[in-house]
Amino acid sequence: MRSLCLCQICTCGSDYRPYEIVKQLRHMPEEYKPKQGKIDLGTTYKRDFTSYKVQPVAMLRPLERQQVKKGKLDTVPTYKDDYRSWDIKKNDPYKPEQIYQPPTVKFGNSTTFQDDYVPRETKPRESFKPSVVRRSTAPFNGDTSHRLAYIPHQLEVKFVRPKEVYKPTDLPFEKLTTHRNDFQGLVGKTAKLCRPAYTGVAHSAHFEGSTEFRESFQPWEIPPPEVKKVAEYVPPTGSMQLHSTSHLDYIPYQASRVVPTRPVSHRRKNNFPFQGKSTMKEDFPAWESCRPGLIKQEQQIPNPSGKFDGLSTSRSHYVPHELIPTESCKPLNAALKSSVPFDDVTLYSIEYAPKKQEICPASYPTPPGYIFENTNFQGHKFFRKITPTVKAF
Numbered sequence: 001m002r003s004l005c006l007c008q009i010c011t012c013g014s015d016y017r018p019y020e021i022v023k024q025l026r027h028m029p030e031e032y033k034p035k036q037g038k039i040d041l042g043t044t045y046k047r048d049f050t051s052y053k054v055q056p057v058a059m060l061r062p063l064e065r066q067q068v069k070k071g072k073l074d075t076v077p078t079y080k081d082d083y084r085s086w087d088i089k090k091n092d093p094y095k096p097e098q099i100y101q102p103p104t105v106k107f108g109n110s111t112t113f114q115d116d117y118v119p120r121e122t123k124p125r126e127s128f129k130p131s132v133v134r135r136s137t138a139p140f141n142g143d144t145s146h147r148l149a150y151i152p153h154q155l156e157v158k159f160v161r162p163k164e165v166y167k168p169t170d171l172p173f174e175k176l177t178t179h180r181n182d183f184q185g186l187v188g189k190t191a192k193l194c195r196p197a198y199t200g201v202a203h204s205a206h207f208e209g210s211t212e213f214r215e216s217f218q219p220w221e222i223p224p225p226e227v228k229k230v231a232e233y234v235p236p237t238g239s240m241q242l243h244s245t246s247h248l249d250y251i252p253y254q255a256s257r258v259v260p261t262r263p264v265s266h267r268r269k270n271n272f273p274f275q276g277k278s279t280m281k282e283d284f285p286a287w288e289s290c291r292p293g294l295i296k297q298e299q300q301i302p303n304p305s306g307k308f309d310g311l312s313t314s315r316s317h318y319v320p321h322e323l324i325p326t327e328s329c330k331p332l333n334a335a336l337k338s339s340v341p342f343d344d345v346t347l348y349s350i351e352y353a354p355k356k357q358e359i360c361p362a363s364y365p366t367p368p369g370y371i372f373e374n375t376n377f378q379g380h381k382f383f384r385k386i387t388p389t390v391k392a393f
Contacts, residue, residue: 159327370386371385
């Protein structure tokens with residue numbers, strides 16, 4: 001079976017043409033040549049700065065007055081003159097002397113725990129668990145602490161707010177809302193459609209079967225692939241030597257058998273059958289174990305007997321009460337009217353003191369009290385405030 005290989009030539013393979021790569025020229029820097037002559041070390045600071053004479057600042061602190069005392073200096077300090085050492089006797093220790101005597105018997109001395117510990121008889125703890133309360137067999141009469149201590153009070157008469165009667169207006173309804181009165185709309189032209197006109201496609205036209213892809217990409221013939229001819233195998237002449245390097249160079253040696261280092265076992269061959277008994281099996285026989293049952297507590301409350309009559313404790317003992325609505329503390333929406341004329345006097349008009357309006361220094365071309373420093377790359381000007389000079393004493 002021959003495999004047919006179809007080589008597909010793409011657009012890049014048919015249109016691409018390799019071009020020669022030219023090596024780019026490298027720019028060689030010029031050789032540095034030092035300038036002749038002397039270097040002018042003048043800077044902008046030296047050129048623009050004008051030096052002026054500075055007077056030394058007068059000292060404000062008073063001069064030190066050295067008092068020279070005549071006479072011999074007494075070198076005894078106050079500590080040595082006032083301090084007197086006391087003769088302190090050493091206190092005798094209150095600890096009793098204990099002369100250690102080594103025991104004559106091994107582990108003869110008692111420990112500190114044995115000397116200080118006094119064994120006491122342990123008493124069982126008293127149980128605080130309450131005893132079992134026996135329930136009475138008498139029927140429940142229905143009296144509770146709430147029923148016995150409750151005092152009924154007479155309820156006040158419920159306040160009923162009268163309902164306001166709806167009174168329709170006498171004016172006729174014009175059927176116009178605020179939006180219709182205020183926004184009547186503007187007269188404008190109707191919008192034109194921007195979509196193209198619809199042209200119907202005739203279904204009776206015959207499809208020619210040619211597309212843009214078929215017209216642009218015409219098939220071309222692909223030559224069959226070349227099959228590589230394999231040379232015919234020719235067997236070598238002569239007989240084959242089956243001698244390897246290991247067979248020719250290997251010399252066999254006579255090696256003695258290694259003697260085992262383990263001791264020789266002296267076992268007695270007994271023909272008795274194995275009994276299958278051991279010390280473990282004789283001393284620890286298997287016990288018969290059974291699974292313990294579930295521990296269930298006895299039910300203290302007996303289950304009710306008979307049918308349920310449909311009355312719960314809440315339904316039988318509940319007494320309905322009439323609800324009293326809370327009175328509204330909200331004031332009435334009535335506007336306060338006064339016949340006294342408004343005097344137009346407020347705290348703001350009495351206590352307000354007008355201040356002088358200061359002009360922003362940025363409005364001046366050269367603001368007073370500031371010195372121009374420089375201008376940055378964005379065109380902003382920077383000024384420095386003039387600080388008043390303080391004269392020295």
